[in-house]
Amino acid sequence: MQNQTSKDERTASNSSLDSFLDDSTEPASLSEEERKEFESWVQKILEEPSKISEMISNALQKGMYSEWEEESASHKFKLGSYYPSMIEHCLRQQAYSYLYPLPPTPEQLNIFGEGRAIHELVALALRRSGLITIEGREVVVDLEFGEGVKLHGRIDDLLLIRMTASDELAKLSPENVIEKEDKTARSNRRSRKNNTEFSLFVPLEIKSTTSLPDEPKQAHYYQLSTYLHARNYPIGVLLYWAKRGGGVRAFAIKKDEAMYYVLRERVLELHEAIKTGELPQKEAAKNRDFRECELCPYLERCNPFLIESIPQGSKIAVFDLDTTLLDPLPRRRAILQELGLPSTIRPSDIHEDELREKFWEMYENPKYVSFDSLIDQGKENVYSHLQRGHAVVGISSSRRYRAMDATLARLANLGVPLNHLILKEEGNYDGDTRFKAKWASRLATNYEIVEYFDRDAAAYSLVARTIEQAKQRRGRADKKPESN
DSSP states (O other), rough: HHHHHHHHHHHHHHHHTTTTOOSSSOGGGGGGGHOOOHHHHHHHHHHHHHHHHHHHHHHHHHHHHHHHHHHHHOOBTTTTEEEETTSOOHHHHHHHHSOOOOOHHHHHHHHHHHHHHHHHHHHHHHHHHHSSEEEEEEEEEEOOSSSTTTTEEEHHHEEEEETTTTSSSGSSGGGOOOOEEOOOHHTTTTTSTTEEEOOOEEEEEEEEEESOOOOOOHHHHHHHHHHHHHOOOEEEEEEESSSSSSSEEEEEEEOOHHHHHHHHHHHHHHHHHHHOOOOOOOOHHHHOOOHHHOOOHHHHHHHHTTTTEEEEEEEEEEIIIIIIIIEOOOHHHHHHHTTTOTOOOOGOOOOOHHHHHHHHHHHHGGGGGGOOOHHHHHHHHHHHHTTTTTTTEEEEEEEEEGHHHHHHHHHTTTTHHHHSSEEEOOOOOHHHHHHHHHHHHHHHTSEEEEEEOOSSSHHHHHHHHHHHHHHHHHHHHHHSSOOO
């Protein structure tokens, strides 16, 4: 009886599986041998169920890649035709993307897929609202700059907004009206004074993002401005969709005549560089936008952290400026005295917000840098390394880039020659140790850091570990066998 029960259970199990089998051959019509083969196949799947989940994951990735390939087929690079979505990016990065295109990473594929899905959802919602008409999707536009040079892109959605003269929106100036109603529609409304209906085309650009921005991102502003100038639309909308937490935020962007010349200048500079075979400037590094550099897929090829004045592979010594070379205490005391505060007070002890902000504003003012005094031992260490043929690099997390010229002038007056100086760029809020460690890692990609000077024990410890880790990575890379 037990064997019979087990057999019945197996039969019931197979029957339930049969109901999910989508095949032109009915399972009931299989021969006994075919039936056993099918049962064996199912059993193997049940023994390793992860293979099914892997198959689905792989199929999804393959399908998304296929979708991306189809999308990219219409974006093949042609000299003189450039993408509005990229024109704000670093000029060097743009040149690389055209000359050395890279396949998308899994993360980029996911972002691409999310964007497509959100686009479809937004379009569906707008159509169902009954308030706005979608006149076109993926509308091709070209902004010509002459001599065969242009920005070539596609508007996500071209909306048609209808309004009457009595509406608030109708207060737009007459030159903004793109299209009046046809004669038949107007004749039906002749009896309603000041209620003539007009139509306005509005390009909509949809962006999915992690969180909603407080203002449009510059790259998106450049992209939408291209469409406004290409088709002479007076206004467009950037719509942000938050993937986390939900929510949308829309920004209306008016056509700005000055943007045409901004776009033209960037496109022509990029075009001339690619046409002549000379790569354009490393714009992100020049503008000290190092975060863009570190996120760039061409980071290794571009090597933005190579210092032009120091050959790659050189031995360098790195000095924290404000603890080993210059003493900023006299500067601090002079500012406190000017503010009428005790010279012994610490900036953190200034309780009045306005006064504290004034102190830091003066502290970062280049004219007060001349109060910095020399640390004699630091000067001796600098000359010791220079005599051994090492390059000397200074770094400071407490000085902003605006103080660069004044700091170099002060060092020169004190007889301290540096090969390079690294100061904190505007908008960088990294703490002291993080800023120094990050730059130690960047420098270590091109140079051998033979010694690091810093009186801050925490900063010294972290930077020293960072340098050691960089040495180990180089050592492992050197030991890798060469491929045949």
